[in-house]
Amino acid sequence: MNVFHSIRRLCFRLAWAALLLYAGTPSPVSAAALVYGADAEGGAPYIFPDPQNPEHLIGFEVDLAEALAREMGRSARHAQTDWDSLIPSLVRGDFDIALNGIEWTEARERKVALSRPYYIYSQQLVVRAGDPSIQSFADVSGKRVATLKGTAANDLLDETPGAQPVLYEGQVEPYRDLALGRVDAVLLDTPIAAYYARSQPGLRYAGKPLAPGKYVIAIRKGDTALLAGINAAIASLLDSGELHRIYARWGLWNEAQRGLENPAQAPAVSEKSAESLWFFLPLLARGAWVTLVLSLIAMSLAITLGLVLALMRRLGGPLLRPLAVGIIEFIRGTPLLLQLYIIYYGLPGIGIRLDAFTAAVLGLGINYAAYETEIYRASIDAVPHGQTDAALSLGMTPWLLYRRILIPQAVRTALPPMTNDFIALLKDSSLVSIITIVELTKSYNMLAVSSMRFLELGLLTAALYLLMSFPLSLLSSRLERRLAPS
C-alpha cells in the first residue's frame, strides 16, 4: 500500500530468512488485497512518495489502483518493483497486476494479458526555453534526445533518422540534464512532461504531442477472471466519471481522453519539498537496516562457504578439488548483477523459486565466498611451513592441522582483507535493488527523486553507510590486536 508497509513486510520476511534461512516463501499474492506492481522510484506523477509525507505513495495510478480495487470489492496493495522488471515479476507471481504506465505493444500482448486502456498518452518533446533550434519533433535530427529506456518514446527515437537517443533509467534525470545542457531535448509521455517540465521555468514544450498510445494493465496469461474483473472495473470508473476526476486531479485530463472535457489547470503537485531533512531520516534508516541485516547474513554465508571451498581445494580429492576451482572461477569471472538475475529470475525456470531476500543473500553470499576463499588460501600460505612440520611430527591429521594450527593463525592475516570485503559487500548490497529489495541506496533514490533533494539526502545516505562501515573497521583492528600473540 505504501513504502512503509512494503518495508515492514520486507523486515518481517528478513526476520524469517534470518532465523531459518527459509527458502521459497509463498507468493505475497493474497485473495483479499489486489497487489499491484509498480516502480515508485522517480515515478511521478504515476506513483511516487508524497513529498509532504514520504511514507505515503501518491500518484494518479495509486488513485486508479485504489478505485479499481474498490470497484472489485478488494483493497489495493503496492509491491515495489523496478520498472524494467515489472513484466518478469508479474509472470513469476510477485503480484496480481502490473499497473505502471505500461504501454500497449504487440510484444507485450504476446507475453501477458493486457487490459483495455485506462489512459491515452502521447509523446511530448521538451526543450530549453532559450533554445530556438528545435520547434517541433521534425527538428530533432542531429540532436541528443533523452528518454526512458525501454519505452515507446525509446522505440520512436530509434526509428527517427538522425536523432541521437540518450537513455535513462529514471524520468527526473532527463529533464535535469536538459536544463544542464547535457542533452538538447527530452521526449517522454505526456503525463511525465506535464509533471516535470510544464511548470519548470527554463523549459518549454516544443510542438504538439505526437504518437499517441495506450496505457494498459498487465495480467498473467490465464488469469482470465481477473482480466475480466479489471476490464469491468475500468469501464465502470469511466462511466461514473471517477476516472475523469482522478485524471483531472492530477492535471492529466485532456481532449485525447475521449474528448470529454478540457484539460484542468497545470499540475498542482510541487516537486520541491520544504520538509526538514530529519524528516527523511527514519525512512533512510529503514533502508539502512535492510542493508545491514542483508549484509550480515550474506557475509556469514560468504565466510562459511568460503572456508568450505578453501578446504575442498586444499584437502579435497581428485573430484572435490577441481569442483572447488571451477566454482570459484565461475563466480569470480561473472558479474554479481548477472548472478542475481540468474538466481532470482532464472532459477524459477527450473522450479526453484526463491523470495527476493533469500535470493539476495544467496547471490551476495556465494559471490563473496569466492573471494573469501582466495583470502583464506593466501593467509594459510602465509603461515610458516615449519608449523605444518611440527604439527605433523606430533601425529596430527591434516584436519587437525588446519583446524587447530593453520586456520587460527591465518585468521589474523585474513582479518584486514575480510573487513575490506565486508565493507565492499555492504556497498555492493545496493545491487540487490534490481530484484525488488528496497535497501538504503534504493530508499535514497526513491526519496531523492520525489523530493528533488539529491545532494542533502545523498550526504545523509553517505553518513548512514559510514555509520555502518566505520565501526567494522574499528572492530577489525581491535580483533587483530586481540588475536596477536602477546
Added chain:
Amino acid sequence: MIACLGIEKRFGEKTILNRIGFEVPRGEVVVVIGPSGSGKSSLLKCIGGLSPFDRGLVRIGETKIHGSLSPEGPPSAATLRELRLKAGMVFQQFHLFAHMTVLQNVIEAPMQVLGLTRKQAKRRAEQVLMKVSMGGLAGRYPASLSGGEQQRVAIARSLAMQPQCVLFDEPTSALDPETVGDVLGVMKELAREGMTMLVVTHEMSFAREAADRVLVLDAGALIETGTPEKIFRAPDHERTRAFLKRVLNH
C-alpha cells in the same frame, strides 16, 4: 629401535641421499655430522616421516615405511602417522605454535591426538616442562621467549607425546651462544635417562660427550661410522679428517 636400509632420494638429476643404511639400538645416542648440504637434515626428515624418499625403508619399532618407488609403494597416511607418533622431532627453528602459550603448545597434541583429558595432559606437561626447566614460564607466548627457552619448550612438547625416540635437527644452530649450553644440558640429561636419540649437530663437544656412535655424511652418502673416540682421534676417511679439521679449528 631405528633402522634405515638403503635410503635413496633424488631430486631430478641430483642425488640427495645415496643408499644410506644404519641402525640406532634402543637407548643409544647417535650423532650425525658432516658438511652443510651433505643431506643430514633431509635424512632426518625422511626418518621422521615428514619427507618422502624414493627407495629403501625406514623402520621405527615395528612400523615400517618404504620408498615411494620401491615395490611396496609409498606408506599410507595411517602408517605415516604411526611412524611420526613413535619419533619425536625437534627442529632447528623450534616451530612452536605461535598462537599458543607454552602450556598450550605442550598439551595440544596429547589432548587432540592421544585423546588425553585436559587434566592428564596438564600433569604430563608439568613433568616435561620441569624436566627442561621451563615450569615457571608455562603461561608465556613463544614470541616472548629466548631461542634457548623456545627450543627447550619444543623438546618438552615432543616428550609429552612419549615417543620411542627423538630426532634432533641441528637443535642449537639457531641459538645465541649463551643459550646453547642450556639446550645441550637438557639433551645430555635425556641421553643419561636412556632416551634413544638421533642428533644432527655441529656441536662436536656434544658428540664427544654424549654420543655412543657418530655417523659422517658427505654428499648424500654415509662415508664413515664409529665411536666418537675413533672418529675424532683416528678417522678412516680423508674427507672426515678434512671436515673435522675445518670445524674444530674454529
